Amino acid sequence: MRMFSWRFIRLWQRNRDVFFRLWRSELPGFTIEPVIVLLAFGVGLGTFVSGVGDQSYIVFIAPGIVAGYAMFAGIFECTYGTYARMEFQSTFDGILATPLNAEDIIAGEIFWGATRAMLTGTAILVAAAIFQLVQSPWALLIPAVCFLQGILFSALAIVFTSYAPAIYSFNYFYTLFINPMFFVSGAFFPLTNFPPFVQNLSWLAPLAPAIHLTRSLFIGKFEPNPFLSLGIIVALTVIFFAWALVAMRKRLTK
């Protein structure tokens, strides 16, 4: 495996420039939708649900939606976005002729995906704060968590993209893996509703620790230990990042 260099920042800047050129078309999907989901579930469904522990239902799901949609932002960027740049636009083929190597491009894509995750997570967090749902000043750390889990999910998405034979392949990725994970990772109901075996397993589905960590900061209660979640996220990030560098280099350089 070859490492990426600081030059990845140039690819990150390229994506940022494009984003700010086109942000009007991207903004609604990643900010308005989650706010609608938050209100629909929180207020609409919340009137039928008695809340979780001593929290109202909407306070329970808000951090789940922050983390979940942050994940979606990163993954979208590094599946459909990366695939289009790679296959339809030959963008990376052009960049490979500059001092950026494949690894710099891959890292740039991942860190840009993480940035998108952070932007989305932060936007929803601000909305939640406006609705006075945020319970603790620790929530100020949530954007950083979004960025961190954004690296993990963007790297995971890049791994999938590097094997994707066509853009349609992403349908499987979403319907078989990402969407189910969103629903069983503790965003909408506590994992304790599951038998212990499933509970343990779901901690390996990387969204569960991300949601747990986000929720801990959101409500200011740190149980079980949030460092366990952090450790899992970091470990999985290292694995998927390395895998992404190797698999995507193969795909990009033929």
Added chain:
Amino acid sequence: MAIIKTENLTKKFRDLVAVDNVSMEIADGECFGLLGPNGAGKTSLIRMITAISPVTAGQVWVDGQDLARHSRRVKALLGVVPQTENLDPDLTVLQNLLTFARYFEIPRKEAMRRSLEALRLFQLEEKRGSRIKALSGGMKRRLLIARGLINQPKILILDEPTVGLDPQSRHLLWQKLRELKAQGITQLLCTQNMEEAALLCDRVAIMHLGKIVVVDVPHNLILKYVGEKLWEIEPSSPAEREQIIRELKNHHVEFEEVGLAIRAFHVDNDELAHKLLVRPRQGTLEDVFFRLTSESLVE
């Protein structure tokens, strides 16, 4: 001194050998032409030399540095104009140049200066704010060339740069390439245009089936493979044809049958010319190309 050197360079795509054991040297400051029929392996060779595509076997040195180990540093020296257009469609014309300049760590102000100058040179000033989609084919190609020059490369590598250019733009590019050569910029020019190769290149290599068949000064190639003068004979009947062939053989003239025509090489026998009622014409690089890349010649 060789500024680009390859040793036993090979590229395989599964079972297909696209580049077969190529060892070559390009001298500092020279314009080196790369000719060859479609599928000969020119682009594959260029993509390896520019570190875009990994080598299957063999080695490349550029400016004394091992490409495998110092790819980032080597690529900083290169200006690459690819055969297939890969401009960034998410960015405008000007942004394409500025963004590319940033990949090369050119400071913003200098990047702007160079970009505007390049747009002026390639007559794209009015299009600076356009999306790539809104450019004509030739404009895209001009922008692609402008982009390849943005880092003021020490070595310029162009893969069929004049395809689709109108005559003005083509001459403009040739002029620019001559200027750059005068400044000592090494050029590797892959082209299907023999006139272009003869005009610009100090030496040309002819590639066929993944191998470099010959490398030499264009004029030497002409002298060696087809001669200063040759005859293009079109017999009007099979009988005449047989008679001409007999005459050529009798006088030990090298010839080739090209469809219905007969092409005789290295001709200097005026008497025979008179007898056969043919007029000589100048041998060209194109004749060399045909001779060296016709399938029959290769075992």
